[in-house]
Amino acid sequence: MTCIKYFEIMGEIIGSNISSMVREGRFNRTDICSKIQKYSSLMSNEWMSGKQPDIPYNDPLCRMAYLYSTVPVNANLVEYVFEHDHELESYLDDIQAKNGRVSICAFGAGPGTELLGLAKRIENRRLDDPITLNFVLLDQVNEWQESLIAIQRCIDSRFREKISINQRQWPLILSVHSSTIDITDMSNFGNLGNLFGQDIHILSYILSEVFDEVQKLRNNITKMAEYASDEARFLFIERNQPGWKKEIKDMATQANITLSEFHDTKAYMGLDEQRAHLGKLFEDVGRSPRANWDAFWVVGTKKQS
Ligand SMILES: C[S@@+](CC[C@H](N)C(=O)[O-])C[C@H]1O[C@@H](n2cnc3c(N)ncnc32)[C@H](O)[C@@H]1O
Numbered sequence: 001m002t003c004i005k006y007f008e009i010m011g012e013i014i015g016s017n018i019s020s021m022v023r024e025g026r027f028n029r030t031d032i033c034s035k036i037q038k039y040s041s042l043m044s045n046e047w048m049s050g051k052q053p054d055i056p057y058n059d060p061l062c063r064m065a066y067l068y069s070t071v072p073v074n075a076n077l078v079e080y081v082f083e084h085d086h087e088l089e090s091y092l093d094d095i096q097a098k099n100g101r102v103s104i105c106a107f108g109a110g111p112g113t114e115l116l117g118l119a120k121r122i123e124n125r126r127l128d129d130p131i132t133l134n135f136v137l138l139d140q141v142n143e144w145q146e147s148l149i150a151i152q153r154c155i156d157s158r159f160r161e162k163i164s165i166n167q168r169q170w171p172l173i174l175s176v177h178s179s180t181i182d183i184t185d186m187s188n189f190g191n192l193g194n195l196f197g198q199d200i201h202i203l204s205y206i207l208s209e210v211f212d213e214v215q216k217l218r219n220n221i222t223k224m225a226e227y228a229s230d231e232a233r234f235l236f237i238e239r240n241q242p243g244w245k246k247e248i249k250d251m252a253t254q255a256n257i258t259l260s261e262f263h264d265t266k267a268y269m270g271l272d273e274q275r276a277h278l279g280k281l282f283e284d285v286g287r288s289p290r291a292n293w294d295a296f297w298v299v300g301t302k303k304q305s
Pocket of ligand 1: 074111183209
């Protein structure tokens with residue numbers, strides 16, 4: 001049994017957001033739950049539209065709908081990728097053994113879905129020694145930070161209560177930095193090496209989000225690869241829709257990155273994850289959060305010069 005449970009954590013965070021909004025007299029609970037339902041359905045329509053999605057992440061109720069409907073399944077997919085990609089996980093272990101920590105940058109990370117998924121994977125492995133993750137999260141929506149802080153707090157309190165108050169006994173030690181960045185426009189940065197010199201770069205469900213600007217992202221990935229170390233990995237996770245594999249192949253060619261094979265995956269979330277862990281919220285929203293994915297992943301490595 002792991003301490004980290006996606007639906008349970010999301011239920012706790014959304015529940016606390018609702019209480020705070022109701023207390024401040026901004027909304028009543030019924031209106032909030034109905035908005036969560038509407039935004040969840042709007043987001044899924046936008047992602048299936050075959051066009052640039054238009055999603056108002058700056059609206060707190062839309063972000064709550066994302067936490068409700070999408071974070072658990074996307075976090076589980078990140079966990080699944082590390083569990084099933086043995087080369088990627090051994091690379092992480094080697095870096096930990098060599099440097100005593102692993103640095104990771106997630107692009108378009110939203111509330112920190114990648115951090116949550118990887119934390120659960122590490123907890124599940126029950127290693128003898130903790131893994132130290134230095135996470136950098138980049139997103140253009142500054143307000144995601146409130147959810148990121150809440151996720152960190154939930155992980156922290158669970159480890160503290162269920163494992164020990166002594167952090168050295170935890171499965172992982174986290175240090176997290178986040179920054180508000182439009183990843184299609186990094187022209188004002190002076191030294192991108194400070195951002196991009198990470199061990200693992202994760203781009204999970206971000207290509208499909210910058211649809212119309214993907215050429216600009218491609219140029220930035222080329223820069224990212226220039227600054228990355230020779231062994232650095234680039235993990236792409238994306239919805240299995242036509243066009244994205246070719247786009248990633250084109251990106252890799254331009255950026256001088258060698259790609260692993262593409263791994264298709266169509267699966268349900270782990271059995272320990274139950275939507276009922278959302279508690280009353282599940283009933284009140286009246287729409288099921290997604291619990292399965294149809295996606296692929298691929299890992300890029302910089303070509304040796
Ligand atoms: C579908 S969500 C993915 C979030 C997270 N990676 C996951 O897997 O759950 C897309 C995220 O990309 C962010 N985003 C969209 N366009 C962006 C841009 N140009 N620069 C940075 N972030 C962007 C959004 O704010 C949102 O958080």
